[in-house]
Amino acid sequence: MNKTITPSLNSLNRQWYLVDAENQTLGRLATEVASILRGKRKPSFTPHLDTGDFVVVVNAEKIQVSGKKGMQKLYRRHSGRPGGMKVETFNALQERIPERIIEKAIKGMLPHNALGRQLFRKLKVYRGSEHPHAAQNPQILKLNSISN
Numbered sequence: 328m329n330k331t332i333t334p335s336l337n338s339l340n341r342q343w344y345l346v347d348a349e350n351q352t353l354g355r356l357a358t359e360v361a362s363i364l365r366g367k368r369k370p371s372f373t374p375h376l377d378t379g380d381f382v383v384v385v386n387a388e389k390i391q392v393s394g395k396k397g398m399q400k401l402y403r404r405h406s407g408r409p410g411g412m413k414v415e416t417f418n419a420l421q422e423r424i425p426e427r428i429i430e431k432a433i434k435g436m437l438p439h440n441a442l443g444r445q446l447f448r449k450l451k452v453y454r455g456s457e458h459p460h461a462a463q464n465p466q467i468l469k470l471n472s473i474s475n
Contacts, residue, residue: 334371334378341449342380343465345458349389351470353432359470360384361436364446377445382468383460384452388425392417402431426452 344363348356362368366378392400400417420428429452437443451460 333373334376339371339378343460343463344380344382344468345465346382346384346468346470347386347456348384348429349386351390353390353392353428356384356390356470357429357432357436359468360450361433363468364433364437364449375442377442379446379449381449381460381463381465382451383458383465384429384450385456385458386454387429387452388421388454390421390425390429397421402428425454 346356346360360382363382364379366372366380369378371378397418398416402415402417402420403412404415405412415423417428430447430450433450434443434447437446451458
């Protein structure tokens with residue numbers, strides 16, 4: 328009889344990956360990054376454990392969306408007070424806080440529980456090509472870019 332092996336936390340070796348968001352489609356980048364954060368590409372993947380890797384995303388301000396989503400896609404947040412709903416378009420949020428666009432897309436693809444919050448902490452998103460994680464020697468992860 329085969330037994331399921333649960334990997335111990337000591338046996339996990341976490342990698343660091345660097346993803347360049349320039350000329351990438353938002354949803355396609357988010358699915359790949361969410362898969363790496365969960366550890367789905369590893370043979371030791373276990374759905375209820377954090378077996379994933381760290382991901383650093385740079386050039387967040389150069390992410391792209393298809394069609395008219397730049398003007399039509401809305402981002403909502405609420406202060407918790409009556410009448411506290413704030414609505415912002417994709418283009419307005421991309422000028423103001425481009426990191427939040429990628430963070431929200433990836434967070435929506437992670438589990439909505441304590442495990443998802445733990446996985447989300449391993450995501451680092453930065454505007455521009457500079458990041459403070461050079462000491463971790465992140466491997467460059469190539470994703471398919473948009474063909475113009």
